Amino acid sequence: MKVPALDRTSPVPLYFQVAGRLEQLIESGQLPVGGRLENEVELADRLGVSRPTMRRAIQYLVERGMLVRKRGIGTQIVHPKVRRPVELSSLYDDLAKSGKQPTTRIRHLDVRPAPDHVAEALGVPEGTEVTWFERIRFATGEPLALMHNAVPVDVLPLRRDDLEARGLYELLRAAGYVPRMADQVVGARAATAAEARLLGDTRGAPVLTMTRTAWDAGGRAVEYGSHIYRASRYSFALTLSS
Amino acid sequence: MKVPALDRTSPVPLYFQVAGRLEQLIESGQLPVGGRLENEVELADRLGVSRPTMRRAIQYLVERGMLVRKRGIGTQIVHPKVRRPVELSSLYDDLAKSGKQPTTRIRHLDVRPAPDHVAEALGVPEGTEVTWFERIRFATGEPLALMHNAVPVDVLPLRRDDLEARGLYELLRAAGYVPRMADQVVGARAATAAEARLLGDTRGAPVLTMTRTAWDAGGRAVEYGSHIYRASRYSFALTLSS
DNA sequence: CAGTGGTCTAGACCACAGG
DNA sequence: CTGTGGTCTAGACCACTGG
The missing domain is CATH 1.10.10.10 (Winged helix-like DNA-binding domain superfamily/Winged helix DNA-binding domain)
Structure with a gap:
């Protein structure tokens, strides 16, 4: 070579x-x-x-x-290939990269004062206005995840069209709010009847849960998310290092 | 100050x-x-x-x-406190730190040639001898996790007593095999009847699954683990950064 | 323009591992 | 002892930002 x-x-x-x-x-x-x-x-x-x-x-x-x-x-x-640290990317990016044809359906989108637990997670004053939206993410036509997000309006105004065509992280990056740090909690529980219906699964089916708050390099909170994933179709892969 | x-x-x-x-x-x-x-x-x-x-x-x-x-x-x-990257610690350490009185029951322990998928995960030749063991981890008396591990015998000989008194990672560290890098996959599924019985849960209850391979600084694989956690009692918290 | 961080140099001395 | 990486210095020039 x-x-x-x-x-x-x-x-x-x-x-x-x-x-x-x-x-x-x-x-x-x-x-x-x-x-x-x-x-x-x-x-x-x-x-x-x-x-x-x-x-x-x-x-x-x-x-x-x-x-x-x-x-x-x-x-x-010690290694022929570089091991990458944990990726800080959105589900959309991940799916697109692996050729899974992600599509998104916006079930709801409005601007509202941040609920208390969201304001706390974002570290903004209670009542700060956020864009709040609910999406269903499909991969090759199959429902995969039900996602709830809050993005402070003074970070980025979001429109349905944008979110249907592109991933949230791509939109944030394009607006100059590059996510650089995130706190995540990953858990599991049984799907409720309503969730199961939306995901095309049966009631009580196991789902992965993930809540995340992300900040940009300047320490500004750019996103809060609370998502569930069909356990039968998704798992998180991480490379950790210390 | x-x-x-x-x-x-x-x-x-x-x-x-x-x-x-x-x-x-x-x-x-x-x-x-x-x-x-x-x-x-x-x-x-x-x-x-x-x-x-x-x-x-x-x-x-x-x-x-x-x-x-x-x-x-x-x-x-931008931050008054340092954000720590993902911790590479064992469940035992985590519980001990948060005052949850971890205890361990060893259900099985033997030395055997690594099964194919384990050998592949560890990156060692098929048939390499590993200590294979199954543990139930309790926190304040409640069953929390069912854990299966493989540790190559030439890394560290392991005994039941050691594993009952201390966490695997503590034992590895003490022997000079400090875990420095790990690939993890986190998912979820429904517990089988046998798993539910061991964890004191009901059949079909959601469990978090985690498989992990860990390496030390020299790139030597020190541990493979395949664990399940009761979703009602455990979740993973991560701080990511890029 | 002035001020900032980013890169690069040539050389010095020290701490640690191994024979 | 020799050879290795780890630390530290004094100074130079460049690239980017903002007024």
């Missing part, structure tokens, strides 16, 4: 170019998994960058779980 | 001392949330450290969600 040389005129930071180069060498097998990297001084020399820059590149891959460093020992390759 | 001065003879890195100092100033309210920090050059001067060291301290707090930086703008305080 061809590895591009470093380009010092590029706006891409040097350390990032170096990291990408290492990543390619590892993924292509030229640097074997389980093997050791040269020491950072020699690597820096070989690539013609300073040691701090080399360290930054290595550190970047360490944070992504590809390398492990030990003082006095060296740097070892 | 008194803030300790920097100690250049301490083995604690300077940048970490600086970060702790900033953290205290913010938590004590001397630096107001929403306010801006001085620029990094002046801060470095004021504390008598170099700019790179100051940057590293600030970066540390940025990664923990306490500060937000924007080029050309400055550094803003």
Whole structure:
């Protein structure tokens, strides 16, 4: 595999170019998994960058779980592929990515003062106006989830058409409110009769529940959601790291 | 609040001392949330450290969600408290921390070749020997979870007594296999009659399911688990960040 | 324009692991 | 002891923001 040389005129930071180069060498097998990297001084020399820059590149891959460093020992390759941390995406994005043709039906949408528990979750004063809406999400025609959301109106005005055509997170991102942090609680319970009817399931069928509050980089609460998913058709996959 | 001065003879890195100092100033309210920090050059001067060291301290707090930086703008305080990323802990630890008096009953324990799906999850050759065990976890006397685990024998030999007195993760940590990364899948289903009996629940009651594979820092698979939790008594709380 | 954070360098010393 | 990564410095230049 061809590895591009470093380009010092590029706006891409040097350390990032170096990291990408290492990543390619590892993924292509030229640097074997389980093997050791040269020491950072020699690597820096070989690539013609300073040691701090080399360290930054290595550190970047360490944070992504590809390398492990030990003082006095060296740097070892532990994974050929990067493990991604938990994704902060919406169901819509997930389905679209896996080719499941998501569609959405808006059952309700209005602007109202935030109920107490929602205001508390969002960390806004009671009575703050939010857009409140209820959606059913389908995947390849099958009902999958029943979703309730609140988005403060001063974050983003939302319209039915937008929500039917695109995912909430996509709309938030487009408006500059990039979700960066979220508290989630995942549980399970039996579906009520009404929920079962909407989801095309039987009463008492197990459903996954998820409530989430999401904030952007500036710490501004952008979304509160309380959703249920058909347990027979959905589960959450997470990669955790500490 | 008194803030300790920097100690250049301490083995604690300077940048970490600086970060702790900033953290205290913010938590004590001397630096107001929403306010801006001085620029990094002046801060470095004021504390008598170099700019790179100051940057590293600030970066540390940025990664923990306490500060937000924007080029050309400055550094803003967005959270008084640090948000922790997802915890990688066992149910036992969680219960113990919240004062729920966890107890464990070992229903079964043996050493056997890993079943195919377990070997695949652990990424070890088929037939690798694992300790396989089934536990019921109680909280304040009530059954809470039914847990199945596999731990490769060459990672750690496990005995009933140990597992009854302590959590699996505590045992792994004590043996030097610190779980650092995990893939989890969380779902839900209805309990079988046998499961319901063991959990003191009724047949068909909703249960949370969780399967997990955990690795240590060196990329070595240390644990595979397949658990069910009574939905009426347990849910997962997560803080995600990207 | 002035002020901010982002990148990069060359070199120094230290702490830890292993033979 | 040698070799490794970990920390720290002083200074340079660049890129972006806002007035």
